[in-house]
Amino acid sequence: MAEAPLNSPQKPDAFVMTPERLRRQRIAKFLGEGFLLVVASFVAIVVLFIFYFVAVDAIPFFQQRGFGEFFTSTGWYPADEPGEFGALAIMYGSGMVTIGSALIAVPLGIAAAICLSDVLPFAVRQYAKPVIEMLAAIPSVAYGFFALVIFAPLLQNYGGPLLMWTWWLIAGPFVFLAVIVVSDLVTSGSQSTDTRKTIRWTVTVVFGVIALFFLYYVGRTLNEIQILSGTNALNVSLILSFMALPTIVSVSEDSLQAVGRELREGSYALGATRAETIVKTVLPAASSGILAAVILGIMRAIGETMVVWMASGNSSHIPEPWFNYLDSIRTLTATIAGDMGEADQVTGSARYHVLFAMGLLLLIISFVSNLVSERIVVRQRKVLAGE
Amino acid sequence: MNNSSTMNGSRKAGRTIDIVNRGLKSRYRKEKRFRLYGILSIVASAAFLAFLLTSIVMNGYSAFLQTYIKLDVPIEAGMIDESNPKRSNFQGIIKSAIREYYPDVTERREKRELYSLFSSGAAYQLRNNVLDNPPEAGTTLSLWVLADDDVDMLMKGHMKRDVPESERRLNDRQLRWIEKLENDGRIEKRFNTTFFTSGDSREPELAGIWGAVRGSFYTMLVTLALSFPIGIAAAVYLEEFAPKNLATDFIEVNINNLAAVPSIVFGLLGLAVFLNFFGMPRSTPLVGGIVLMLMTLPTIIIASRAALKAVPPSIREAALGVGSSKLQVVSSHVLPLALPGMLTGTIIGMAQALGETAPLLMIGMVAFIVDVPGGFTDPAAVMPVQIYLWADSPERAFVEKTSAAIMVLLGFLIAMNALAVVMRKKFERRW
Amino acid sequence: MLMLAGALSVIGCGQKAEQPAAKGEKAAGEVEQTExxxxxxxxxxxxxxxxxxxxxxxxxxxxxxxxxxxxxxxxxxxxxxxxxxxxxxxxxxxxxxxxxxxxxxxxxxxxxxxxxxxxxxxxxxxxxDGIVMANSKKAEPFKLTRKEIYLALAKEVPDPSGEEGKLVPNPYKTWKEVNPELPETKIEVLGPPPTSGTRDAFVELAMEAGAKEFAWLKALRKEDKKKFKGIAHTVREDGAYVEAGENDNLIVQKLDANPDALGIFGFSFLDQNTDKMQGAFVDGVQPAFSAIADGSYPLSRxxxxxxxxxxxxxxxxxxxxxxxxxxxxxxxxxxxxxxxxxxxxxxxxxxxxxxxxxxxxxxxxxxx
Structure with a gap:
C-alpha cells in the first residue's frame, strides 16, 4: 500500500526519478524538440527557398530588358534576334480564362455549397458530396485530354448549335423568372384581388411573349456562329471552372457550416422561410469565408498548366474584339511549359530568364491572393466567435 | 380575424397576419425556385462529370481488346541460325509465311501492302516463341500475331468499310485480303495483354503502360519516403510543441504559402535547382519524387494536424499525470492514436501527386522511353506524362490507348481515395 | 531535412554540373577527365x-x-x-x-x-522532309506559286500599283485577288506558331523565295539582309493566318470542317492522312515522295x-x-x-x- 514513501528503496523496481534520469530526459527533450523544430522550419524555409531561386533566375531578365516591354508590349517573338518579350497578350490570356472560369464556377459553386449545407436532406448529401469530390480527384491531364480530343472537335463541328442550346437552357429559366418578378412588381399597386389577378396574368403573358421572341432571336444568331478553332478561351474557361468548382464548394461549405445553428434558428423563429434564412442571414454571415473560397478557386485556375497547354490554342495575341472567347489565347503557365524546351537551358539568356520572370509573377500573385484569403478567413472566425 | 373586442392589439394583429399571409405564396414560390437553383448546380456538375467519364470510357474500352491474326509459319531447315538463334531473320520468315497464305500476290507493291497488314512486332513474337521452345526443322507453327493498327481500327469499327477507297487508309485490295482472313476464322479480337505488359512504342498496337506504371511506382516511393516523415514531424511540432510566438506564425503562414505555389513553378524549381545546380540525372523518378514531395507536404501536414487535434486532451493529460515527459506523451500516446488520420491524409496526398504532370514536364520526363525502368535512376515516364505524350501522337489508334490509360490512372486514383475513405471509417474513433 | 540534404549531397558529388568553360585550353584536359x-x-x-x-x-x-x-x-x-x-x-x-x-x-x-x-x-x-499546304479532299486542289504564297500571307507586301520600293499592309482578302485564276474564297491558312521549326522552314522556303521574285526586294536582300528578312518572314496578323497550335490532328479536323481553308504541316503528316487531305501544288509540283526526293518540289528541307x-x-x-x-x-x-x-x-x-x-x-x- 502507500505506507512506504515513494523514495523508499524497498521497492527496487519502482520508477524513481533520479537526477540522472532527469538529465537524460531533458537532453532527449531538447534533441527531440529541436529536431522537430528544424524539420518544421525546413518546410517553411522551402517556400522562401523557392521564391529565392525563382527570383534569382528572373532578375537577370529585368536587368537585361527592363520592365517596360514585358508588361506593356504584345509582341512575343522570343526566337528572333534580338528577341521581343512583350508578355502583355499572354497575361491578358491568363486573365481572360481566369475571369471566364470564375464567371461560371462562382455562381455554380456557391449555389452547390448552399445546396449541400442547407438544402439537401442528409441522405442525398451523402451521394452529392462525392460527385463534387470526384471532380477534384480527376487529374489535370485527363481534363486536358478531354478538352482537346472530345470537347474541341465538338465546339468546332457543332459550335453554333451548342451555343444556342446552352443559351436557351441557361438564360431561359432566368428570363422567365425575370418575367414573373417584373409582372409581380408592376401589378403590386392595385388593391382589389380579382382585377389584380387578371391584370397580372395579362402582364405576365405579354412579357412572356416578348421574352420568348428575345430568346429565340438571340438563339438563332448564336446558331450561325462558326467556331473556327475548338481550342480557344471558351473551352479552357469551361474546363477550368469545373476544376475550380470543388475548391469553391468545399471551402464555402465549411464556411456555411461554421455559421452555426443559433443564427439559423433565430431566423426561423422570426418566421423566415428557408430560402430567406439562407439569403438574408446565413450568406452574409459566411460571406467572408465564401469570398476566401472564391479566391482559392481562382488561384487554382490561374496556376493550371496542362489544360491550357493542350486546349487553349497557344496563340499569343489579344483577341479581336477583346471579349471574343472563341479565339485562341496563350497563358503564362503554358508559355513556361512550352517555351522551356526551346529556351537556352544551360548558359542563360533572356529567353530562359523571361520564363522565370513569368514564374515569379505567378508566384507573387499566388502568395498575395493566399495571404488575402487567409486574412479573410481568420477575420470571419473572429467575428463569428465574437458574436 | 375581425375580432374587435381588443382595440388596437387585434387590429394590429389582423393587419400583420394579413400582410404575412399575402406575401406567403410568393415567398414559398421563391423558396422552391431557390431550391431548384441549388439542385440544378449539383445536377450540372454531375452531368459534366458523367459526360467526361462516359466519353473517356467510350473511347477507351475498345483498347482492352486487340486484333490478332492466326498465321501458319512453316519453319524450314536453315531458317533458324543454330549458332545464334536470336539473329535469325524472323522478319523474313514471317513474310514467307504470309506469302504462302496468299499465293497469288506477286507484284512488289502489292506485297508491301500485304505485309503492312501485320504488325512489325509479329517478327518479335515469333522470335520469343522460337527462343522459348526451339522447333525442329520442318514443323509448322501456328501463331496468333498482332495485326497492324490500321487493321485493328477497321475491326473495331473506327474505320468504315463502305466509304470510297480514297477516303480510307486501307484500300480495296487490303480489305479483300482481310475478308479472306475473316472467312477462314483467322482474325479475331483478344484481350490486350500487350497494353499492360510493355512500355511505350511508336506503333500503337505495341504500346503499353507498364513502363509508365513502374515509373509512377518508383516516383511515388520516393515521394512517400521523403514527405511522410517530414510532414508528420512538422505537424507534430506545430500541434504539440510550438509556442505561440511570431516564429510559429511565420512557419504556419509559409506552410500555407507552399500549398499556394502553382505546380509549374515547382517544375521551374526542379529545373533550376536539381537539374542545373545539383546536376541530377534528367527524367528519373528520383528528381520527380523530390519535386512532388514538395507539393505533397502541405496536404500531409494539414491532414496530420487535423488528426492530432482530434485526439482529446484527456489522453495527453492522463499520460502526463502518470509521469510521462512531453516527448513520451506524444510518441507513445498521441501519435499512435492520430496515425490512422495521418495515413488517410498521406494517401490522399499521394493520390494528388500521382496525377501531377506539369512539374514533371520541366524536368525532362517528356521523352520517348521504351524500356521499363528498373530503378530510381533509370529514365522513366509516369502515367500522366505518358497520357500527355500519347495525346499528341498523330496515329488515330492512339486516341483509344490514351483513353484506356486515363481509365487505368483513374482506377488507381479511385482505389487510393476509396482506401483512404475506408480507413477513415474503420479507424475513426468517437471520443 | 537531414535525409534530403544527405541524399542531395551524395548525388551532387557524383555528377557535378559542368561549369561552362570559356577557355579552350582547359577543354582538352577536362575532356579526358570526364571521359x-x-x-x-x-x-x-x-x-x-x-x-x-x-x-x-x-x-x-x-x-x-x-x-x-x-x-x-x-x-x-x-x-x-x-x-x-x-x-x-x-x-x-x-x-x-x-x-x-x-x-x-x-x-x-x-x-x-x-x-x-x-x-x-x-x-x-x-x-x-517536305512542307505542304494542304486542304480537304472535299475541295479542289490548290495550285500556287511561291510568289502567291508570299503575297497571300505576308504582313506587308509590295504596293499592288507597282510602285517600286513601297510596301503596304497586306490588302488581299481572297485568293482571287492575288491571282485571278485562283478561287474566290477567303484567304484562311492554319499554320504553326512562331516557336515551331516548321514555321521557320516554311517562312524561309516559301515566303522568302516568293519575296525574292520582286526585283527590288531581291536587291534589298543584298544590301540590308536584316530588313529583307523582316519583310519576308513576318506573317500577317489580321486573321487570315491562324496559328493553329501544335496538334496536327486538330488541324486535320478543322480543315475537314472548313474546306476553304489550307493548313501548313510536314509531309509525313499529310502522308498519314491521305484519306482526308490533299497537298497543294507549289510552283507546279505536287508534293509526293518522288518529287521531294529529287528536289523538284521546292518546299523541302x-x-x-x-x-x-x-x-x-x-x-x-x-x-x-x-x-x-x-x-x-x-x-x-x-x-x-x-x-x-x-x-x-x-x-x-x-x-x-x-x-x-x-x-x-x-x-x-x-x-x-
Missing amino acids: EAIESARDYISIVGSSTVYPFATVVAEQFGKTTDFKTPKIESTGSGGGFKLFAAGVGVEHPDITNASRRIKKSECEMSAENGVTEVVELKIGY PLFFYVKKAHVGTIPGMAEYLEEFTSEKAWGDEGYLTEKGLIPMPEEEREKYASIAKNLTPIVCDEL
Whole structure:
C-alpha cells in the first residue's frame, strides 16, 4: 500500500526519478524538440527557398530588358534576334480564362455549397458530396485530354448549335423568372384581388411573349456562329471552372457550416422561410469565408498548366474584339511549359530568364491572393466567435 | 380575424397576419425556385462529370481488346541460325509465311501492302516463341500475331468499310485480303495483354503502360519516403510543441504559402535547382519524387494536424499525470492514436501527386522511353506524362490507348481515395 | 531535412554540373577527365532535339532496342534550338550524346560547342522532309506559286500599283485577288506558331523565295539582309493566318470542317492522312515522295542529327545505333522510315553519310 514513501528503496523496481534520469530526459527533450523544430522550419524555409531561386533566375531578365516591354508590349517573338518579350497578350490570356472560369464556377459553386449545407436532406448529401469530390480527384491531364480530343472537335463541328442550346437552357429559366418578378412588381399597386389577378396574368403573358421572341432571336444568331478553332478561351474557361468548382464548394461549405445553428434558428423563429434564412442571414454571415473560397478557386485556375497547354490554342495575341472567347489565347503557365524546351537551358539568356520572370509573377500573385484569403478567413472566425 | 373586442392589439394583429399571409405564396414560390437553383448546380456538375467519364470510357474500352491474326509459319531447315538463334531473320520468315497464305500476290507493291497488314512486332513474337521452345526443322507453327493498327481500327469499327477507297487508309485490295482472313476464322479480337505488359512504342498496337506504371511506382516511393516523415514531424511540432510566438506564425503562414505555389513553378524549381545546380540525372523518378514531395507536404501536414487535434486532451493529460515527459506523451500516446488520420491524409496526398504532370514536364520526363525502368535512376515516364505524350501522337489508334490509360490512372486514383475513405471509417474513433 | 540534404549531397558529388568553360585550353584536359567519369554512370543513349525528327528517331531507337541487347535510347523532343544548346554544353554523362535537328548547325553553335569541349561533332543527314499546304479532299486542289504564297500571307507586301520600293499592309482578302485564276474564297491558312521549326522552314522556303521574285526586294536582300528578312518572314496578323497550335490532328479536323481553308504541316503528316487531305501544288509540283526526293518540289528541307564523337565508345551502343539508322532497311527507299513519311536521300548521298557514320568524320566549323 502507500505506507512506504515513494523514495523508499524497498521497492527496487519502482520508477524513481533520479537526477540522472532527469538529465537524460531533458537532453532527449531538447534533441527531440529541436529536431522537430528544424524539420518544421525546413518546410517553411522551402517556400522562401523557392521564391529565392525563382527570383534569382528572373532578375537577370529585368536587368537585361527592363520592365517596360514585358508588361506593356504584345509582341512575343522570343526566337528572333534580338528577341521581343512583350508578355502583355499572354497575361491578358491568363486573365481572360481566369475571369471566364470564375464567371461560371462562382455562381455554380456557391449555389452547390448552399445546396449541400442547407438544402439537401442528409441522405442525398451523402451521394452529392462525392460527385463534387470526384471532380477534384480527376487529374489535370485527363481534363486536358478531354478538352482537346472530345470537347474541341465538338465546339468546332457543332459550335453554333451548342451555343444556342446552352443559351436557351441557361438564360431561359432566368428570363422567365425575370418575367414573373417584373409582372409581380408592376401589378403590386392595385388593391382589389380579382382585377389584380387578371391584370397580372395579362402582364405576365405579354412579357412572356416578348421574352420568348428575345430568346429565340438571340438563339438563332448564336446558331450561325462558326467556331473556327475548338481550342480557344471558351473551352479552357469551361474546363477550368469545373476544376475550380470543388475548391469553391468545399471551402464555402465549411464556411456555411461554421455559421452555426443559433443564427439559423433565430431566423426561423422570426418566421423566415428557408430560402430567406439562407439569403438574408446565413450568406452574409459566411460571406467572408465564401469570398476566401472564391479566391482559392481562382488561384487554382490561374496556376493550371496542362489544360491550357493542350486546349487553349497557344496563340499569343489579344483577341479581336477583346471579349471574343472563341479565339485562341496563350497563358503564362503554358508559355513556361512550352517555351522551356526551346529556351537556352544551360548558359542563360533572356529567353530562359523571361520564363522565370513569368514564374515569379505567378508566384507573387499566388502568395498575395493566399495571404488575402487567409486574412479573410481568420477575420470571419473572429467575428463569428465574437458574436 | 375581425375580432374587435381588443382595440388596437387585434387590429394590429389582423393587419400583420394579413400582410404575412399575402406575401406567403410568393415567398414559398421563391423558396422552391431557390431550391431548384441549388439542385440544378449539383445536377450540372454531375452531368459534366458523367459526360467526361462516359466519353473517356467510350473511347477507351475498345483498347482492352486487340486484333490478332492466326498465321501458319512453316519453319524450314536453315531458317533458324543454330549458332545464334536470336539473329535469325524472323522478319523474313514471317513474310514467307504470309506469302504462302496468299499465293497469288506477286507484284512488289502489292506485297508491301500485304505485309503492312501485320504488325512489325509479329517478327518479335515469333522470335520469343522460337527462343522459348526451339522447333525442329520442318514443323509448322501456328501463331496468333498482332495485326497492324490500321487493321485493328477497321475491326473495331473506327474505320468504315463502305466509304470510297480514297477516303480510307486501307484500300480495296487490303480489305479483300482481310475478308479472306475473316472467312477462314483467322482474325479475331483478344484481350490486350500487350497494353499492360510493355512500355511505350511508336506503333500503337505495341504500346503499353507498364513502363509508365513502374515509373509512377518508383516516383511515388520516393515521394512517400521523403514527405511522410517530414510532414508528420512538422505537424507534430506545430500541434504539440510550438509556442505561440511570431516564429510559429511565420512557419504556419509559409506552410500555407507552399500549398499556394502553382505546380509549374515547382517544375521551374526542379529545373533550376536539381537539374542545373545539383546536376541530377534528367527524367528519373528520383528528381520527380523530390519535386512532388514538395507539393505533397502541405496536404500531409494539414491532414496530420487535423488528426492530432482530434485526439482529446484527456489522453495527453492522463499520460502526463502518470509521469510521462512531453516527448513520451506524444510518441507513445498521441501519435499512435492520430496515425490512422495521418495515413488517410498521406494517401490522399499521394493520390494528388500521382496525377501531377506539369512539374514533371520541366524536368525532362517528356521523352520517348521504351524500356521499363528498373530503378530510381533509370529514365522513366509516369502515367500522366505518358497520357500527355500519347495525346499528341498523330496515329488515330492512339486516341483509344490514351483513353484506356486515363481509365487505368483513374482506377488507381479511385482505389487510393476509396482506401483512404475506408480507413477513415474503420479507424475513426468517437471520443 | 537531414535525409534530403544527405541524399542531395551524395548525388551532387557524383555528377557535378559542368561549369561552362570559356577557355579552350582547359577543354582538352577536362575532356579526358570526364571521359573517365562517363564510364561509371549512364548505360543508355541520351538524345534531344527537333520535334520534326523525333518521330523518325524514335522508330529507329525502338528497332535498335529490340534487335540488340543495348538499352533503348531515351529521346526528348525539345526543339532544334534547345537541342543544340543542350548538346553544346559539354562532354560528359550529364550531357546528351546526340541531337536531332531540322536545320543545319549554325557556325556560332559549332564554335560554342568547341569552346565547351565538344570538339568533334559528326554531322549526319538522314533524309528530307517536305512542307505542304494542304486542304480537304472535299475541295479542289490548290495550285500556287511561291510568289502567291508570299503575297497571300505576308504582313506587308509590295504596293499592288507597282510602285517600286513601297510596301503596304497586306490588302488581299481572297485568293482571287492575288491571282485571278485562283478561287474566290477567303484567304484562311492554319499554320504553326512562331516557336515551331516548321514555321521557320516554311517562312524561309516559301515566303522568302516568293519575296525574292520582286526585283527590288531581291536587291534589298543584298544590301540590308536584316530588313529583307523582316519583310519576308513576318506573317500577317489580321486573321487570315491562324496559328493553329501544335496538334496536327486538330488541324486535320478543322480543315475537314472548313474546306476553304489550307493548313501548313510536314509531309509525313499529310502522308498519314491521305484519306482526308490533299497537298497543294507549289510552283507546279505536287508534293509526293518522288518529287521531294529529287528536289523538284521546292518546299523541302534536309533533316540531320549530330553526334559527339567523344561519347562513342564510352556510352554503350552508340556505334550500333548509328549503324541501325544508316542501314538500308531504315532509311533506304523501302525502309521503315519511309513508311513513316521520311523522304529518303538519293543513293549516293546515303552512301556518303553511311561512310561518315562508320568513320565518325567530324565537321569543321569554318566550313559551315
